[in-house]
Amino acid sequence: MGTVLAVKDLVVNYGAVQALKGVTLELGDRDIVAVLGANGAGKTTLLKSISHIQPIRSGSVLFNGTDLATVPAYRLAELGIAHVPEGRQVFATLTTEENLNVGAYGVRNQPAGKQLAKTKDWVFGLFPILKERRKQLAGTLSGGEQQMLAIGRGLISKPRVLLLDEPSLGLAPIIVQEIFRVIRQIHEEEGVSILLVEQNARKALGVARYGYILELGKVAIEGEACDLKNDERVRAAYLGGSKVSC
Ligand code: ATP
Numbered sequence: 001m002g003t004v005l006a007v008k009d010l011v012v013n014y015g016a017v018q019a020l021k022g023v024t025l026e027l028g029d030r031d032i033v034a035v036l037g038a039n040g041a042g043k044t045t046l047l048k049s050i051s052h053i054q055p056i057r058s059g060s061v062l063f064n065g066t067d068l069a070t071v072p073a074y075r076l077a078e079l080g081i082a083h084v085p086e087g088r089q090v091f092a093t094l095t096t097e098e099n100l101n102v103g104a105y106g107v108r109n110q111p112a113g114k115q116l117a118k119t120k121d122w123v124f125g126l127f128p129i130l131k132e133r134r135k136q137l138a139g140t141l142s143g144g145e146q147q148m149l150a151i152g153r154g155l156i157s158k159p160r161v162l163l164l165d166e167p168s169l170g171l172a173p174i175i176v177q178e179i180f181r182v183i184r185q186i187h188e189e190e191g192v193s194i195l196l197v198e199q200n201a202r203k204a205l206g207v208a209r210y211g212y213i214l215e216l217g218k219v220a221i222e223g224e225a226c227d228l229k230n231d232e233r234v235r236a237a238y239l240g241g242s243k244v245s246c
Contacts (some may be wrong), residue, residue, distance in 0.1 A: 003062075003244035004193050005050070005161055010059035012042075012049050019045040021217040022059065027161065030191040032183070034204035034225065036238055037214035043197040044086055046214070047163045050195075051083040053074055063161070077106030080160035084153075086169065086197075088146040092139025096130055096149055099138050112158035123152040126182050144175035151179065155186065162186070164232035176203065183207055192243045199239035205229050213238070 005027040012020040019042045027033045035043050040204060050061050061068045063079060073117035090099050100120055107113040124131035127148040133141060138149055147167060154162055164183070165204035168176040178202055186192045187207075198204035205211055205225045213221040213234065221234060226246035228234045235241055 001031060003027070004029050004064060005195065006060075006062040007046070007050065008060045008062070010046070010049060010061065012045050013057050014045075018117060019217055020049065023214070023217070023219055025212050025217055025219065025222070027193050027195050028209075030187070030193060031210070032187055032194045032196060032208045034208035034211040035195065035197045035214060036199075036201045036204060036211060037220075039199075039215075041212055042216040042217040044165055045217075047083060047085075047165050047195070047197055050163060051081060051168065053083075074106065077157045077159070078110055080157075082154035082157050082159035082161070083148050083163040084165060084167065086165040088143070088150045090138040090141070090146050090149050090153070093137060095135055095137055096141065097134040099149055100130075100156050101152050103156040107157040110158075112156065115153065116156075116194070119158060121158055123155055126155070126185060127152055127178075137244040144171050144178070147171060148173070148182075151182065155192075158190075159200075160193060162192050162194045163197075164194055167196075168198060168200045168203060176200070180207060201234070202244060203238075205239075205244070 003026050007023060007025045010020050023046060037043050045054055049056050056195050085222045104113045112119045129145055130148055130152055133145060167179050183194060184207055187194060196204055196208060207230055208225045211225050211228045212219050229244040229246060
């Protein structure tokens with residue numbers, strides 16, 4: 001498996017606060033990698049710094065060998081990177097469909113954007129409820145529907161790499177199931193590589209090949225998902241102490 005995304009010695013500061021203290025990780029081609037950790041560990045900062053929302057103090061992020069520092073933010077979608085931020089952040093006063101259209105703007109000259117109707121049908125196939133709600137204002141959707149729309153808006157650019165920040169946060173178990181079904185589906189059917197930030201360690205390690213656990217801005221533990229599930233420290237701190245089968 002080739003490496004698609006390589007993060008090396010990443011340091012990010014917010015004023016005097018060092019949020020990332022030299023993080024190194026890799027995401028392979030057709031891979032799912034989980035980034036776990038408590039509140040404030042630096043998970044969101046990691047995704048924001050990959051997608052140029054948060055400036056990097058030092059270190060690098062390579063995408064297929066290209067240093068992303070040399071790529072302007074507006075070209076990331078074209079390159080094949082989509083970021084689904086934490087907390088849904090849909091455009092409340094636009095309809096479901098208009099939110100998807102906005103998501104496609106960055107790839108308007110790429111196949112995904114040129115054949116937008118087809119790409120939208122693909123997203124509607126993944127999340128049928130979005131098709132039913134296509135004319136509805138996004139602000140009036142349920143929390144689960146908004147999360148699906150946020151993911152759909154990321155997928156509309158047909159990314160090679162999806163940066164997914166806490167997709168299960170605050171959602172009912174049935175919606176969480178639905179979202180993880182789609183994570184599996186896009187990985188299996190389209191070969192999308194996914195960097196998955198989650199507090200739900202059990203769910204995340206259920207789909208991921210490999211995982212990193214961040215503590216206070218550093219990678220504290222890393223390993224194959226199966227090994228992490230059986231690691232005493234991981235079980236005690238992130239899996240509620242119970243044994244999880246591989
Ligand atoms: P959560 O699960 O709560 O979102 P996280 O692991 O994603 O946590 P980050 O949001 O990346 O953590 O935050 C990492 C550290 O950086 C925390 O100490 C946080 O307080 C700090 N931080 C995050 N954003 C800012 C900001 N805009 N200004 C100052 N400090 C910040």
